[in-house]
Amino acid sequence: MASDKTFWQYIERRELARERLKASRRTLLKGAAGAGALLAAGAPLGSSRIARAQDAPNLEGVTLRVFTQTGPFISGPIKFHAPEFQELTGATVEAIEAPNADLFARAQQVAQTGSGDFDILLLANTWMPDFVNLEYVVPLQPFIDADIENELLAWDDIPDGIKRKNSWAGTTYTFIVDNDNQTMFYRKDILDDPQWQEAYNAATGNDLPNPPQTLTEFVEVAKFFAPNGGGAEWSDAGTGYGFITCVLRGAQSYWYSYPWTAPYSVVPTDVAPDGTPGIYIFDPDMNPLIATEGYVRGLTEFVDVIQGAMKPGLDADRATVIEDIINGTTLMSLDWGDTGPASVAERSVVKNKIGFALTPGVTEYFDWQTSTWVTMPDGEIHQTPTHAYNGWSYYITNQTPNPEAAWEWIKWHASPGISSFDVASPDSGYQPWRNSHATNLEPWISAGWDEAEARAYIETILAATDHPNAVFDPRLPGAARYQETLELYTNQAIAGELTPQQAMDECTTAFNGITDELGRDAQIAAYRAHLGMAS
Amino acid sequence: MSLSIGRGTKILSYIVLIAWAFFTLFPLYWTIITSVKTQSAVSAPNPTFIPWVQFEPTLQPFRDIFGEGEGYGVSGMGDVARLFRNSFSAAFFSALFAVVLGAMAAYALSRFRYRRWRNNDIAFWFISQRMMPPIALVVPYFLLFGRVGLLDSVPVLIAVYTAMNLPLVIWLLRDYFQDLPIEIEEASMVDGTSRYGAFFRVALPLAVPGLVVAFLFAFVFAWNEFLFGLTLTIDQAKTLPVQLAGNVTLRGPRYWDIAAQGLVVMLPPLIIALLVGRYIVRGLTLGAVK
Amino acid sequence: MSTAQPALATPAPRATASRRGMDGYAKYIFLLPAMLYLLILGLFPLLFSLRLVFGAWNAGQKNVTWVGLDNIQRLLADSRFWGSFWKTLSYVALAAGLELILGFAVALALLNVTRGRSWMRVAFAFPMLLPPIAVSFTWKMLFDFNRGPINYFLETLGLDRIAWLAGQNSALLSLVIVDLWQWTPFILLASLAALESLPVELYEAATVDGASRWNLLWDITLPLVKPYLVAIVLLRAIDAFKVFDTIYILTGGGPGTATELLTFYAYVAGFRPFNMxxxxxxxxxxVIIMSIIFLLFLRAFRRLEEA
Known part of the structure; x- marks a missing residue:
């Protein structure tokens, strides 16, 4: 029976994970006794599972309450690793969960009313300014400075892009255990297939790009491999579609428009004011950039590809995006990284068939500084890898009586060894974010990956992290309100209630209303702090 | 009413009833079978309907809820015992208080004459409280309870649910007391019992069936409540529906899991419906035809 | 929050004049606790929140600031609010109307049978007692475009799949269907009780006069139960007005703003972004809209009763 098989494989995998954890724990404890590096080399999780040089801290009797999202993908790793941490240090770690759509309201509620008593938050990176302004979270800089040589912290193993996302106004407030940049997923077996290359050429007059480099190419390919384009037979799993994205309201759908609007509307870093990367959605004076020709063109293409290449129904949520890639009915998606690990899950029919690449670029972009379209030199493509949500981020609250203990947990959970296990699992929502995740491939292989595939996946994700034109999700006070608003109007454009231009015009008005309400000068200062500009 | 009915009418009636029974029961059936499916069975291209024939049932979703889950699925519903305790205490005590306060008010409305306000107007005022949209109370509750540091506590839920159910309970019980014969109370009062004695020793015991129905109603509606649970609790007082609703986004709904969790939340109302459904139905429609 | 309430038609109280003197205090001791309780937890918080209509308390802000009429201006200028208003009215009218027709029809059918009536009555009551959140998840599975059984049935019958939760109109209709499933039983059972209480003699007389079954229904039954039906539908409409849970789970207000009904709008445009x-x-x-509609209804109802 199929289901029994799944069940036993689950058990087996769990036993394996338990064994591995036990072994690593032994290593850690022995490491504490001083045998450090030697034993670490033999640790089953690989060499990056570094033994501690100093004693594990004694946190007997301490309870750490971590506030995060309901469901296994984000809170699961906390619950899973908590017993191990308890054995190691004596501290109890609990996950307190809330529905995703209400996380921000709940966090504000807690911050503003002082109820809740959370020690640690594992929440969106984009909410940092709100928490900082409320003085609800404490800077992590002192902890990092004190532990800068610590092997669990492994500071040099953290890419600069992650460090930038962790800091706001020059101070580090968060610790990211995830990455959240968007990646292109495509069926390389189909794009490699000479038959389809020929058919594509016959239908469109162009060579089949493998993979698509620009949004224009992407749209053409997506439309061809859909029922209306004539190439729907590529899938053995039923009617094939060229593209899938999340369109359901309240299900993070607007983030899926980022890779479409950013390339046209974000200027290359070298022509940006002060050479500032990732000026997106607002200019440095908080004037919305969403109704510009560039942004609207991107949104128009997004709506167009949804109508022309995606399966009907308009009810796809994130699960559908992932499932439709791994059940072999959809050719491409632009999504957070989770599709990668899911493609090796047992139910996947596309193992080793998925290609990974940076999200497509453009050959011309709209320069909002001059209100003109700029064409890239021949052969060059303007790419702007987008970070949406910026990664699940640990915060330490000002309410905790045990900030040091909270830091110990964060440092341990984010350490190269533990994190390598979490980012490789198809059941976690964490994406690779440490440099060592690309070299320590053992957890990936034991999760079912081929080594080369895993490396390609991780390197693509890390390339987006440190890309010179990387675009981070704006971190502003009131970020949730701007996001809520952008989602509403993006969704109205997708649903056809408004044209993209109308939707973005109305959204601009709404954005300005929010900015005025929150104080324009303060918002400008905060936004510049996000961009890393001098105010 | 009963009249002799033609054959055709009867057949038509049965067809309508069978169709309605299917419409009513199929969603329940679907929830139950989904709760014993594996992820692969749920994601299969075509839905499957018959366990053992079309798919092999598993109890894994329930194992996940109760903390023996696999991998990151461990304790899929969090601290399920505490959630259950919160939901149960909130529903039980709010129903109890609503019935106590409600029985007194209902008795008063059916036995005394209020000259200045008029009984019907008072009764109408009570029922008009049910008209109040709950969302209008969310912000003030949030602020007022927040100010005194009572957010996220079960007593606050009890207080709020009591207020929510009180009008309904008063309305149900007023009808019930009106149907009780006054004569017994009067006889006992002639014998020297006070009004309070008449209420506690005569009227209340007679009204027990009505009190039970009102209690069960209040219990079920409090158990099912979501908006206040969502906005007034965080963690310590979180109720089952709020935890269940958390499954709505991120990586999309894990239906096999959600169906199992949904059944756990449905269980107490289902049990009540099965055990005392007949009385509930009577209570439900009691006032409507008066 | 949703429930079934009994109707507004009420008989006069049966007070006994002789005991008035002795009941002097008891009268108030029995009544006042419930009244005070509802004043404290109902009316007082509502009035308290009136202050906030003129204030702003936002994310990241520690205290309330005063903004005069800004909130009201924003509301009246918000096309989303007015859209939400009309959509709520359509939802309520559709749900209550269809529930009345379906509920009454099934009640008539139930009246015509004797075998199984008692268990069907209980089985039909099930949906009302179940938690709307759990019910919504059930329907989310049923409505699923690709893997849901409803579209599977449609396809088996040779029909097109329907984007239940994603179409501009179908999303609202889907919410109505869930409402029908959960709350038609209320109207069904209430009408059944009303029908069962009708005097048989009337019908016997009419049958002797040679009236057809259709005439009986139209000329005798309906006029007799009409006041009850109106009251029941009114109660249902009030509850339908407050719909929130099903939207929260099924559509999140989308696609676009297609299912942003009033309560959900208040939540999603106000509470969630923490704009108190x-x-x-x-x-x-x-509150104001509901009061107006309620009063209009009531007036119509009074007129109907007098007629």
Missing amino acids: GFTATVSWAI
Whole structure:
């Protein structure tokens, strides 16, 4: 029976994970006794599972309450690793969960009313300014400075892009255990297939790009491999579609428009004011950039590809995006990284068939500084890898009586060894974010990956992290309100209630209303702090 | 009413009833079978309907809820015992208080004459409280309870649910007391019992069936409540529906899991419906035809 | 929050004049606790929130600031609010109307049978007692475009799949269907009780006069139960007005704003982004709208009763 098989494989995998954890724990404890590096080399999780040089801290009797999202993908790793941490240090770690759509309201509620008593938050990176302004979270800089040589912290193993996302106004407030940049997923077996290359050429007059480099190419390919384009037979799993994205309201759908609007509307870093990367959605004076020709063109293409290449129904949520890639009915998606690990899950029919690449670029972009379209030199493509949500981020609250203990947990959970296990699992929502995740491939292989595939996946994700034109999700006070608003109007454009231009015009008005309400000068200062500009 | 009915009418009636029974029961059936499916069975291209024939049932979703889950699925519903305790205490005590306060008010409305306000107007005022949209109370509750540091506590839920159910309970019980014969109370009062004695020793015991129905109603509606649970609790007082609703986004709904969790939340109302459904139905429609 | 309440038609109280003197205090001791309780937890918080209509309390802000009429202006200028208002009215009218027709029809059918009536009555009551959140998840599975059984049935019958939760109109209709499933039983059972209480003699007389079954229904039954039906539908409409849970789970207000009904609008445009002043403003608007509609209904009802 199929289901029994799944069940036993689950058990087996769990036993394996338990064994591995036990072994690593032994290593850690022995490491504490001083045998450090030697034993670490033999640790089953690989060499990056570094033994501690100093004693594990004694946190007997301490309870750490971590506030995060309901469901296994984000809170699961906390619950899973908590017993191990308890054995190691004596501290109890609990996950307190809330529905995703209400996380921000709940966090504000807690911050503003002082109820809740959370020690640690594992929440969106984009909410940092709100928490900082409320003085609800404490800077992590002192902890990092004190532990800068610590092997669990492994500071040099953290890419600069992650460090930038962790800091706001020059101070580090968060610790990211995830990455959240968007990646292109495509069926390389189909794009490699000479038959389809020929058919594509016959239908469109162009060579089949493998993979698509620009949004224009992407749209053409997506439309061809859909029922209306004539190439729907590529899938053995039923009617094939060229593209899938999340369109359901309240299900993070607007983030899926980022890779479409950013390339046209974000200027290359070298022509940006002060050479500032990732000026997106607002200019440095908080004037919305969403109704510009560039942004609207991107949104128009997004709506167009949804109508022309995606399966009907308009009810796809994130699960559908992932499932439709791994059940072999959809050719491409632009999504957070989770599709990668899911493609090796047992139910996947596309193992080793998925290609990974940076999200497509453009050959011309709209320069909002001059209100003109700029064409890239021949052969060059303007790419702007987008970070949406910026990664699940640990915060330490000002309410905790045990900030040091909270830091110990964060440092341990984010350490190269533990994190390598979490980012490789198809059941976690964490994406690779440490440099060592690309070299320590053992957890990936034991999760079912081929080594080369895993490396390609991780390197693509890390390339987006440190890309010179990387675009981070704006971190502003009131970020949730701007996001809520952008989602509403993006969704109205997708649903056809408004044209993209109308939707973005109305959204601009709404954005300005929010900015005025929150104080324009303060918002400008905060936004510049996000961009890393001098105010 | 009963009249002799033609054959055709009867057949038509049965067809309508069978169709309605299917419409009513199929969603329940679907929830139950989904709760014993594996992820692969749920994601299969075509839905499957018959366990053992079309798919092999598993109890894994329930194992996940109760903390023996696999991998990151461990304790899929969090601290399920505490959630259950919160939901149960909130529903039980709010129903109890609503019935106590409600029985007194209902008795008063059916036995005394209020000259200045008029009984019907008072009764109408009570029922008009049910008209109040709950969302209008969310912000003030949030602020007022927040100010005194009572957010996220079960007593606050009890207080709020009591207020929510009180009008309904008063309305149900007023009808019930009106149907009780006054004569017994009067006889006992002639014998020297006070009004309070008449209420506690005569009227209340007679009204027990009505009190039970009102209690069960209040219990079920409090158990099912979501908006206040969502906005007034965080963690310590979180109720089952709020935890269940958390499954709505991120990586999309894990239906096999959600169906199992949904059944756990449905269980107490289902049990009540099965055990005392007949009385509930009577209570439900009691006032409507008066 | 949703429930079934009994109707507004009420008989006069049966007070006994002789005991008035002795009941002097008891009268108030029995009544006042419930009244005070509802004043403290109902009316007082509502009035308290009136202050916030003129204030702003936002994310990241520690205290309330005063903004005068800003919230009200924003609300009245918000096309989303007016859209939400009309959509709520359609939802309520559709749900209550269809529930009345279906509920009454099934009640008539139930009246015609004797075998199984008692268990069917209980089985039909099930949906009302179940938690709307759990019910919504059940329907989310049923409505699923690709893997849901409803579209599977449609396809088996040779029909097109329907984007239940994603179409501009179908999303609202899907919510109505869930409402029908859960709350038609209320109207069904209430009508059944009303029908069962009708005097048989009337019918016997009419049958002797040679009236057809259709005539009986139209000329005798309906006029007799009409006041009850109106009252029941009114109660249902009030509850339908407050719909929130099903939207939260099924559509999140989408696609676009297609299912942003008033309560959900207040929540999603006010509470969720932590804009307490605006939430209070929308809430007050809802209270006012509901009161007006309720009073209009009541007036119509009184006229009907007098007629």
